[in-house]
Amino acid sequence: MSTAPPVPPPPWQRLLDSARESLRALGDAVTSPTPGEPPFTRAESRWLRGLPYAVAAVLVAALLPVTVTVLAQDYRVNGGIAGALATAQTAPLLLAVARPLQAWWIVLTGHVAGAVVLLGADGVAGRSWPWTPMAVVGYLALMIAVGLREPRRTLLGVWLVTGAFGFAFELVSPARGDGIGTLLFVLCGMVLLVSGALRERREAQRRLAEQETISEAERARRTLLEERARIARELHDVVAHHMSVITVQADSAPYRIPGLPEAACEEFTTIAASARESLAEMRRLLSVLRSEGSEGERGPQPGLDRLQQLVEATVRAGVPAELSLPAGLGAVASAVDLSAYRITQEALANVVRHAPGAPTRVSVTAAGGRLTVLVVNGPPTEPVSPLETSGTGHGLVGMRERVRLTGGTLDAGPLPDGGFRIAARLPLGEPPDSPGTDPAPAREKKPGPGPAVRKTPDPAFDKKSDPAPEDPA
Structure with missing residues (x-):
């Protein structure tokens, strides 16, 4: 048994259903306020946060007495009714700072009630109707608050409802209408368009700031994981x-x-x-x-015995540097030996990149069961390349992780003269025999030719990128 296919509705029915859905969506938009914060809520200045409320209070203080006076004297409205209408049309502007859509409903009701009252007033002939000049000013101010808080669909609904009431009153009494309803409709659309664009721009900036914060946090986390690996x-x-x-x-x-x-x-x-x-x-x-495509070095890991070569490579890169190293450090744990070399290497690389020509001193001392690596440089004497003004942040992150690995401490920061100081304190593998014994006398080593100088350039500083060698296997 076959069933007949459903008959599609006629075009006029589909058009009617679409219009009904659009009206229902607009109705939901103008009755459901969008949660949000008033303008300048997150401003640091207390005066800036209170600026919207101050502006609203000034508008109410200026419009309320003028509206009462005009309604009572020019339109010959009863004083009590004039006061009630003026309050309904202006006082909600204070509410508009925090709840603009609710304030709009109250003000719109006050304007409609005022138009009905003025329809039978004796003094309306020759004057603006259905909206008074004060009503237009207050309504446009309200539209600014609505446009800065509500989405596009809500603004469209507010604009259409405003025009519908204005045109309806002019149809009821065309002899009394003077085109102010059309004027308010046009001005309201322009204000809503501008304020809505400002709101969307502010939202886009906020989302961009949030995305940048998330990206920065992810970048910092990725940097940390890369350094640990x-x-x-x-x-x-x-x-x-x-x-x-x-x-x-x-x-x-x-x-x-x-x-x-x-x-x-x-x-x-x-x-x-x-x-x-x-x-x-x-x-x-x-x-x-291991990263994809990376191959480790075949040679042994470097240590303190290669600091002389490291400093000499730094001198070849254009940085006057000198090294102070104890004559005999004794046994140093392998992890500490490697970490001390890498910290010195990264510190000197930062000097080469960010402080070209700065006098630099590298000092290694051992006392109290701790190995202290100190790298101090002065201010740069040559212009810094624009490509080196911002770093990736890997350097200090790697230093902190190496110090944390060995159970030491790191002190890094700028100096008053424009230089920079890095001090890493790493525990030696074994406690000293006598804590009160002075450390071995340090001998000054200045870079220069000698038996310990390698004849081939040190790739750690001769290349323009990160001077740290490739990750070992």
């Missing part, structure tokens, strides 16, 4: 070295130490197997942390 990749070599040593020692212990019991040999075998498994897990973890 980079540090983890660099520390892989350090940890892998120790794990390899453990594996070799555990495997060779039964051969190096004669007479070991069977249980001890089994224990060493278990230790070696666990170390190998840990190395395999580290390689899998490193493959996750």
Whole structure:
């Protein structure tokens, strides 16, 4: 059994349904106020926040007595009725600052009631009707408040309702109408158009500011994660070295130490197997942390023994720098050794980029079980390139993460003379034998040719981008 397809409605029915839906949407728009804040609510100045209320109070204070006087004397309206109409037409302007749509309904009702009262008044002949001049001024001021708060559909509904009442009154009594209804309709549309455009511009700026805040937070988070992944990749070599040593020692212990019991040999075998498994897990973890297409260095990780080469590379880049390094630091933990080098490298790179030609001093001291790395530069003596006026923020983020990794502290900030200071305090691997012992005397090292100078340029500072080397595997 087949069913007949539904018969489409005629065109006039579809047009009627569309018009009904549009009217229903406009009705919802003019009866449902949009939640929001009055203008200047978030302004820092208290006077600026109270400016809309002050303007509304001035308008009410100016329009209310004038409206009462004009209605009572020019239009010959009873004094009590004139006072009630004037209050209904002007007092809601105070409400319009916070609730403009509700204020519009009250004012519109007052204007309609006033037009009905003036229709039978004796003094209306030859005067403006259905709206008085004061009503036009107050209504346009109200339209500014509505346009700054409500969306387009609501503004369209307010404009159409205003025109509908004006034209309806002129049709009821065309002899008394003088075209002021048409004038208000046109002026109301212009005010709503301008104020609505200002509101949309303000909303666009607010959304743009929110998006920039979100983007900045995401960028900072991404920078932090990138620096942590980079540090983890660099520390892989350090940890892998120790794990390899453990594996070799555990495997060779039964051969190096004669007479070991069977249980001890089994224990060493278990230790070696666990170390190998840990190395395999580290390689899998490193493959996750490695960026796509990146390949690590084949050489060993740098440390404090390469600071001299780092400073000399900085001198070749045009920055007069000198190094003060203790004669003998003793044993330094691998993570601390690497972190001290990377912090110095990033600090010198910042000097090269943001303070070209600035005198710079690098000082490394050891005291109280802590290694202190101090990099101080003066103000730039050469113009800074416009490409270097803004950084990515990776430098200080990386320094903080390296210091946090080793359990140290970082102090970074500008100096009164226009320079910059970075002080990193990292714990040495082992506490000092005597806390009161003075640190080893420092010897001044100034860059210059010598046996320790590398003949090839240091890529860490000869390239224009971030001087830090590629992430190691």
